[in-house]
Amino acid sequence: MAVTATAAAGAVTALGLAAAPAAAAPTATTAARPGDACTAADLGTRHPYIKTTEVSPTITHFKGWYVTEGTTGQQTVSTDTTTVISVSVGLNDTIETSFAVEALSNVKATVGLDVKLEYTSTSEESNSVTWNLTQPGYYGFYKGTKKVIGTYGSLNCNRAQQDDGSWALKWTEGPGSGSFTTFTTLEEGAVRCQDSVPADSIMARAQALLDCGSAAAKADHPAGAVAPTAKQKPDRPAPQPAPTAGAPAEQPTATAHSTGAALDCSTEAYKIAVPGKPLSWGAPLLADDGVRLRPSSIFSAHLDNWRLCNVTEQDGVLEASLWNWGNGGCATVAEQNASTERAVLMTVPCAEDDLQRFYIYRDVPGSSKIGVQNKYTGSMMGYDRYADGEFIRQYSSGRQDGTGTFDLTAV
Secondary structure (H helix, E strand, C coil): CCEECCCHHHHHHCCCCCCCCCCCCCCCCCCCCCCCECCHHHCCEEEEEEEEEEEEEEEEEEEEEEECCCCCEEEEEECEECCCCECEECCECCCCCHHHHHHHHHHHHHHCCCECCCCCEHHHCCCEEEEEECCCEEEEEEEEEEEEEEEEEEEEEEEEECCCCCEEEEEEEEEEEEEEEEEECCEEEEEECCCCCCCCCHHHHHHHHCCCCCHHHHCCCCCEECCCCHHHCCCCCCCCCCCCCCCCCCCCCCCCCCCCCCEEECCCCEEEECCCCCEEEECCCCCCCCCEEEECCCCCCCCCCEEEEEEEEECCEEEEEEEECCCCCEEEECHHHCCCCCCEEEEECCCCCHHHEEEEEECCCCCCEEEEEECCCCCEEECCCCCCCCECEEECCECCCCCCEEEEEEC
16 A cells, blocks of 8 residues: 655645634525535535426326217226336435435425325336216327426535635535436326317327327227227337446446555545544454444554545545555445445445545534545445444435534544
């Protein structure tokens, strides 16, 4: 392991770890927006915010049905699936993390519709439609919904310099943007060509599928199902191109671990500690163990000492590898657990790997408080409870009780 003092030390000096902390800004609102004020307790958290939305009535199930004199009344029709809509947020279609759930909740508030907040798909709905028909004619039995798509950004709390030269904590856009899809409760019914329906409604979309101007729609048919027209054929998505090497565009690339990599590290070592308390991040001696909260003492063998390596800074946010002085490894989230909420922080041989890179969000100059975010997963570091031996874990939205805010103090 080559640990050398380089220009990275200059970037670390910009941390401004002075003794007296400055006053924090007022508490941010739940629906944070870029530029809103946040507090030091928010340094270890992140929130989604909705950038764009688009709502479109969509038919998910349809069947053309002809009703003759004597066959009116209640009819139960099995429809065909025309479009499948699945709930997703970014690359995650399981909606198991707090960040994904919060993103969909913000969508609900933004569009003012009761959208799905958990993973589901319109294909899981029953295709049966029961309707009472009072007049003969050519009907379209349908199920439909309002499909809601759009994009979101990710907000993190970080220091920002004001016009007068002073500093304040503000929500700023960080990594982790993407797109989402959700939908409202399914609506069902039956509609004829001659019915008057609201424009751009689900019923209007179903009426358009009847293809009223076609010869098939105008012809007489025996009572019952009518062969689907071209418009009524399932909406098959275009085939996706074969995946290329590397991760999807919404995430940085996580490369394979090498046996080790030479790093340009700060000469200064730091403790990453719980503010005002004695426990700090302690690296493990065993490879299959994780980083835990540990007391610092002369027996810590530098396992509680970390160096910031290959440091860069963009828009006031530091990016660095966290090298442990005691075991010579770099902090990381194991690749197989990258998408797992509460995955344990580990140390492994250092490599050029975004799973080993972390964003560091800082309090105003004069305070050593920070929040730590994994570059690849986007999750914030924190812990379940304050206790000796408690694991440091990743949380998609961070720990909202402030337990994701740490002190980065020079040893």
